[in-house]
Amino acid sequence: MLVAHAPVEEVAPDALPAPPRRRWASLARQMPPYLYLTPALVVMGVWVYRPLLLSLTWAFYRWNLLPTRPRVWVGLTNFRQVLTQPQLWQALEVTGLYLLGMAVFLVGVPVAAAGLSEGTTHGRGRRLYRAAIFVPVLVSPVVAGTLWSFLLAPNGGIVDRLLGHLGMGDVNWLVEPGPARAAVVLVAGWKMVGLAVLLVEAGLAGISAEYLEAAAVDGASRWRSFWRVTLPLLSPTVVLLLIVTLLLTPPIIFPLVNSLTQGGPNGATTDIYYYVYVNGFNSADVGNASAAAVLFFLAFIPVVLGGVRLLERLSFLDR
Amino acid sequence: MTLVIDSRSSEVPGPPLGAPAPAQGRRAQLARGLGTGAGHLVMASLTLFTLGPVTWMYLQSFRPESELLTSPLSFGDLTLTNYAAALAAFPWPVVLANTFVMASVITLAQLFTGLLAAYAFSCWTFAGQRILLIAFVLSWTIPFHVTMLPNYVLLVRLGLVNSIAGVAIPQLSAAFAVILLRQHLMALPQELLDAARVDGRCSWSTLWRVVVPNLTPSIAALAILLFVSSWNEYLWPVVVFHTGPSVLQLAIQGFLNVEATDYGGLLAASGLACLPLLALYALLQRRVVDAFVHSGLR
Numbered sequence: 001m002l003v004a005h006a007p008v009e010e011v012a013p014d015a016l017p018a019p020p021r022r023r024w025a026s027l028a029r030q031m032p033p034y035l036y037l038t039p040a041l042v043v044m045g046v047w048v049y050r051p052l053l054l055s056l057t058w059a060f061y062r063w064n065l066l067p068t069r070p071r072v073w074v075g076l077t078n079f080r081q082v083l084t085q086p087q088l089w090q091a092l093e094v095t096g097l098y099l100l101g102m103a104v105f106l107v108g109v110p111v112a113a114a115g116l117s118e119g120t121t122h123g124r125g126r127r128l129y130r131a132a133i134f135v136p137v138l139v140s141p142v143v144a145g146t147l148w149s150f151l152l153a154p155n156g157g158i159v160d161r162l163l164g165h166l167g168m169g170d171v172n173w174l175v176e177p178g179p180a181r182a183a184v185v186l187v188a189g190w191k192m193v194g195l196a197v198l199l200v201e202a203g204l205a206g207i208s209a210e211y212l213e214a215a216a217v218d219g220a221s222r223w224r225s226f227w228r229v230t231l232p233l234l235s236p237t238v239v240l241l242l243i244v245t246l247l248l249t250p251p252i253i254f255p256l257v258n259s260l261t262q263g264g265p266n267g268a269t270t271d272i273y274y275y276v277y278v279n280g281f282n283s284a285d286v287g288n289a290s291a292a293a294v295l296f297f298l299a300f301i302p303v304v305l306g307g308v309r310l311l312e313r314l315s316f317l318d319r
Numbered sequence: 320m321t322l323v324i325d326s327r328s329s330e331v332p333g334p335p336l337g338a339p340a341p342a343q344g345r346r347a348q349l350a351r352g353l354g355t356g357a358g359h360l361v362m363a364s365l366t367l368f369t370l371g372p373v374t375w376m377y378l379q380s381f382r383p384e385s386e387l388l389t390s391p392l393s394f395g396d397l398t399l400t401n402y403a404a405a406l407a408a409f410p411w412p413v414v415l416a417n418t419f420v421m422a423s424v425i426t427l428a429q430l431f432t433g434l435l436a437a438y439a440f441s442c443w444t445f446a447g448q449r450i451l452l453i454a455f456v457l458s459w460t461i462p463f464h465v466t467m468l469p470n471y472v473l474l475v476r477l478g479l480v481n482s483i484a485g486v487a488i489p490q491l492s493a494a495f496a497v498i499l500l501r502q503h504l505m506a507l508p509q510e511l512l513d514a515a516r517v518d519g520r521c522s523w524s525t526l527w528r529v530v531v532p533n534l535t536p537s538i539a540a541l542a543i544l545l546f547v548s549s550w551n552e553y554l555w556p557v558v559v560f561h562t563g564p565s566v567l568q569l570a571i572q573g574f575l576n577v578e579a580t581d582y583g584g585l586l587a588a589s590g591l592a593c594l595p596l597l598a599l600y601a602l603l604q605r606r607v608v609d610a611f612v613h614s615g616l617r
Contacts, residue, residue: 051469117358140551
């Protein structure tokens, strides 16, 4: 498309002040993509970037949200406070643990399940399995939180009883730091694993059976053909799953932390999203929360740039 | 048991079916049998893990309150009192209608704005393209609560508090939909678009007559995800609605907060809240799964 514009300007070198009609025509030719983008851009501008910029300015003030109290300019104090709080580093560590845990459920489990069941379960059975595994995706976070707080209840909750039979009972799931983190990841993984299984299924459907036939002809075992044929061909799906993990983990985990542990015990399940939330609204320290949010946003930029590069390469592979 | 390795290699006479010694054949058969067993074992345990809690919720919701905590695994007398309590908790028809309207409007709008934006990204090369794409991806990562407060202030000024419009308007476009649809559009065969271009240009009619029909499975899969997530949404509606009947997740949470000790009622209400989506899913199950598998979401 760019090529189309260039000659237009070269054709009329003598008409230095370009005839208005032609300039309009060239402008009109460049308009369409922006017009198509307008609705999405307007919504994003008004409801995401406008409030983000407002938050940016709040990060330099001390303010507790009350309209009657004046905002006090404090410069970079909020940023300094945020960066020196031990809770921030713990929240970052917890965020990392959640991402790792969710990668197990959203990448490891579906790929392993695909590897173990590919070619062994099929037709009606496979369809039924897939359909059943997808069900928790439909369950709302509110209901999932309630349901799992029943299941994980100490002294008689069903998980406690089942583990009791294995000699691992008496875990106070939502009260001890380690188990509480595990519980949050377990519930989030339970909710999302079905989506990942379907995405892997979609990836497998795109792999020509000829490759596996060829491997079978060469006498490769299923194990070998999975590692040498299926997995490499599935790599775009694995990349997609990694991106999905990165993008979906925080919004999926947030409401679950809110209903299961409220970030406790002692901040052990507070990830960076929940940290910003608690600081901003429970302690009504808008400046601090905004500063944390800004730092978080800045830290995410390189990750997103990497993600965009991956997205571009993915679509290239698709072609 | 039929085995896929057999069926796949049936056209090609290969070593597995060829003339290996009988002992070897038996061993291969055993290995394949074990493989099938392992496959079913893995899928069955995943199914138990995902479906177990939901099944437990429905079974328990029919049990009398007094037995719920004492014996969470046995199923004795059945009762409907829990459902009576759940149904009396809030005006279900109004709440369900509200939720349905909200989720439908949001889903359709996000598909429409997403398609237009994705079409712009994949059909033209224009100044600022990369920056705008990055802006969309970044907007997805901004935590909800960073934008929540300023957005609420704007909503008050627009007079949209306590309304479905107030929930829907800030969500008429979703970065997730834009990004995903862009991936699908980029994956369309270039020849298809070239052939459909009028005077070598992308046009409004190309979008609706060529692109959309070719993306139907992907659009269906995305529509399901968008509908489910707006149906289940809690965080933004709780900011928008203060009084009166609102949307489903809010009503359920309200019931949970008020009746925190009525475990039977809680389970019944939770079960009822899941029912509409589960029923829809049961109806469309085959198409839902196919939509994903054939969407080329990869």
